[in-house]
Amino acid sequence: MMAGRVEGKIAIVTGGATGIGRAAARRLAEEGAKVTVTDVNVEAGQAVAEELGGDALFVQQDVRQEADWQRLMDTVADRHGRLDILHNNAGILATQKSQFLADTDLEQWRALQAVNVEGVFLGCKYGVAAMSVGGREKGGAGGGAIVNMSSIAGLIGTAGAVAYGASKGAVRQLTKSVAIDCARKGLGIRCNSVHPGIIQTDMGNAVMSLSGGDPERAWAASIRRVPMGEAGQAVDVANCVLFLASDEARHVTGAELVVDGGITVI
Template sequence: MARLTNKVAIITGAAQGMGASHAKKFIEEGAKVVLTDLNEEKGQALAAELGENALFIKHNVTSAEDWEAVVTRAERVFGQVNVLVNNAGITMAKSILQTTEEEYRRIVDINQVSVFLGMKTVIPFMQKAGGGSIVNISSMNGLVAGAIGYTDTKFAVRGMTKAAAMECANYGIRVNSVHPGVIATPMVVQEDTKAAVEEFSKHIPLKRVAQSEEVSNMVLFLASDEASYSTGSEFVVDGGMTAQ
């Protein structure tokens, strides 16, 4: 039997990159998936490609009202929601002296506040469903230092995951974080950054960047009942970078 049979999942930031990879993997494993993103064109195209068990909803993850609409519609179309993957996020590579207050608040809203809003909205639906799994995508920079703004918010995702896991354990809701390293997404391997990424990969213990599918396999495990005794934990997919 497929590993996500009878699961209804919401995946944010799912129009492309890792989110799209997670959505494809979930569909392959029997889930019904709501893909959300601001990129309506790519999101609709991917949902059409994935078939009748996929639904795209345009979604501003920083809006509480949007979150309520997404989860309500997901339940109306597919049934009780029992998986949430908080995947949406942005990067920023500026120094603290170059970063404006507006830029800082934007990355906090998208990378951190959206995770809070997603969990806050979905938990009552999961309580009604009798349990569920929340997977929050952090980063290896939620474990070790990186750029200002990005590092801060990814550490926050790690902390929120632990706090929510303790609060939700009595409800049968598991909450875990995933910490990818350098992943070969279109944003990372575009022409102007390709050479730098190849050079950086020489310093990764496994001597390569990861493919999106390798992160998706971890997310799939945590969403499935195979991870039934894992909650409040970090799952690292970084080729050994943070072990050095």
């Protein structure tokens, strides 16, 4: 049997209970990684770990909580002794209906930054520390790959997603700073961001309900924006995550991988 593309690697996928995170956890496991799925949604997260079987594990985690990151890294270290891949995927779209500037209050702004930015910051911090254990400078294999979830909303303006867009822009920039820091320190750790467009997940459905109109019509209108003529599926994003997580991307760091069917090209 041919070895998988991430055979034997130790991986964490945050927000892996549903949508893109679940698809990424599946693809990584299919290609030979030992995956720990985390989420605040315990029931769905456990179901994903059961479905993956083998060495897969679910750990309840709120990415906003530093203590949860510490506990997660301790669990993975006890079980596997190292970490190779961290996919900082967990994210939220909104805590209230409208996200136009005038409708966005400070509470909503902060709630989004807490999950989408602070959660990824903590992930990078604890991820780099875990990947550095037994690292190159200590003569070990070391190194690893961090894949941060941004969005096309982190690349272009979105009037109806002010706080979300700002959070995803911050993820894009954070990724580049972490990439350079790790590269200059010779840690062998790569850090890249993924920028999905319109993807058919629960969050995708929530986007379509934001305007308050008919979600089916909103989907149709959104798909008309996609030059390739269809919405993306979670697995389309998961395959990009897999590539960046694998050694195939060994010379890729600080990069933005856009997976949007061409929306941002025009």
